[in-house]
Amino acid sequence: MKITVIGSGYVGLVTGACLASLGHQVICADTDAGKIGLLASGKVPLFEEGLEPLVKEALTDGRIRFTTELAWSIEESDILFITVGTPSLPDGEADLTQLWSVVNLIAKSGGGRKLLVIKSTVPVGTCDSVEDLLRHGIARSRIIDVAHNPEFLRQGNAVRDFLLPDRIVVGCKTEEARTIMSDLYAGIASPVHHCDRRSAELIKYGSNAFLAMKISFINMMANLSDELGVDVDEVSAGIGADRRIGPHFLQSGIGYGGSCFPKDMKAIQALGKSVGCELPLIEAAERINGKQPQFIVGKLKHSLQTMRGSRIALLGLTFKPMTDDIREAPSLTVCRMCLAEGAIVHAYDPMIRQYPMQEVVLHGDAYSAIDGCDAIVLLTEWDEFRLLDWGRVRKAVRNGLIVDGRNMLSHSGMRSVCEQYGMTYLSVGRPAIDRYGLTSPGVIPQYLRNTRVK
Structure with missing residues (x-):
């Protein structure tokens, strides 16, 4: 099939490269000439495991092209994917400016019958509105359908998620569109969930909201623990051993972040507000997530007694491992809070060479970042942090204090480390380990303190 993917960001590039790997002829279009130039030379301007080899292979085989000529790319293909960004507006609603810009261009285009597929995350009813607009353009008789095909890609695992998904969701109106989409994904051995467009739009928001709530739930339990x-x-x-619940996304820590x-949590709340529907679970999940960095910094402050003048080393800045993305990363909040307390912040992340806060001193490796610091805070689960030389760490860290904001290190393993090297280890929802390898019993509840044996 001949496909154009408009928007060559994270989702668009993964979509284009993976569809090309399935044997389709793909054009990736974007207005950013610098990005398109890099891609045309086989270089990928973002980090995603397995993506660059896929792009290079498709270029070599002639199955993918990159262009800034959006009008030409629309006329050349039979299936048009829109994968532009839909960031948050100040009120939480999705900003559809880029999407409408592309739709207006499609409305003026020619070149045969086409299926328009919106892959961008959009509010419920967007596809209906797009269809209404296209009815008044010169393309009205050539648009087969406006379908919604949401993406469920995890950064760091996006190529695998595209080619081996749990399910493929397709929302459309016509049988012709359903057949085309089934043929498009015929090379992927995963079930296709066909539904109406509005349901498909809400499935995307509902899926992300549920996962975010699951993370906030276990963090709530961690704070109680x-x-x-x-x-x-x-x-x-x-809890996770219950098949009705499952173990995924029950890892406590500093909370979720990313793009x-x-x-999407803000957008679904704005959506609910627009129709007068309360969403208290989602509001609570967002509130819990927003407070998680405070618990981490609180542990740090309590242990150091004062953070003013203390040198804090942050290991990991991206919102998750295997990505170079710091958008909405918890590290940003932790940095701001540490700086507000008067701390001197040094940091290292294997993928970050520039950071938006100039007060933060970036280092090229973990050991230079921790040298002479008073405490280490682990914020991203990079494997290299699990393999630190603890003897070397202890010599570099004045107080031997480690705060694990991701619970990435084995609790029992760190008990041995603390006992051997005289360090203190704090994590989220797990007993503290002192320099003697002893665990703190936590706070004894009032109702137990008042109990007397008769």
């Missing part, structure tokens, strides 16, 4: 001296890892394992969850 902290107060009761309970190990949240044991709680999480016991999707925060944006």
Whole structure:
């Protein structure tokens, strides 16, 4: 099939490269000439495991092209994917400016019958509005249908998620569109969930909201575990063993970030508000997530007694490993809070060479970042942090204090480390480990303190 993907950002580039790998002829179009020039030379301007080899292979085989000529790319293909960004407006609503710009261009285009597929995350009813607009353009008789085909790509695992998804969601009106979309994805052995467009639009928001709520739920349980001296890892394992719940996204820590969850949580709340529907679970999940960095910095402040003048080393700045994305990363909030307390912040992340806060001193490796610091805060689960030389770490860290904001290190393993090297280890919802390898029992609840044996 001949496909044009308009918008060569994260979603668009993964979509184009993966569809080309399935044997389709793909044009990736974007207004950013610098980006298109890089892509045409086989270089990918973002980090995503397995993506660059896929792009280079498709270029070599002649199955993918890159262009800034949007009008030409629209006329050349039979299926048009829109994969432009839909960032948050100040009120939380999705900004559809880029999408409408592309739709208006399509409305003026010619060149045979086409299926328009919106892959961007959009509010419910957007596809209906797009169809209404196209009815008045010169392309009205040539648009087969406006379909919604939401993406469920995890950064760091996007290529695999595209080619081996749990499901493919397609919302459309016509049987012809359904047949085309089924043929398009015939090379992927995953079920296709066909539905109406409005349902498809809400499936995307609902999926991300549910995962975000699951993360906030286990973080809520972790904060309670902290107060009761309970190990949240044991709680999480016991809850996740229930097949109705499952273990995924029950990892406690500093909370979610990135370009999707925060944006989509705001957008679905704005959507609910627009129709007078309360969404208290989503509001609570967002509130819990917003407070998680405070718990981490609170542990740091309590242990150091004062952060003013203290040198804090942050290891990991991206919102998750295997990406170079710091959008809405918890590290940003932690940095701001540490600086506000008067701390001196040094940092290292294997993928970050520039950071938006000039006060933060970036280093080229973990050991130079921690040298002479008073405490280490782990904020991203990069594998290299699991393999640190703890003897070397102890010599570099004045107070031997480690705050694990991701619970990425084994609790039992760190107990041995603390005992051997005289360090203190704090995590989220797990008993503190002191320099003697002893765990803190946590706070004894008032109702137990008042109990007397008769």
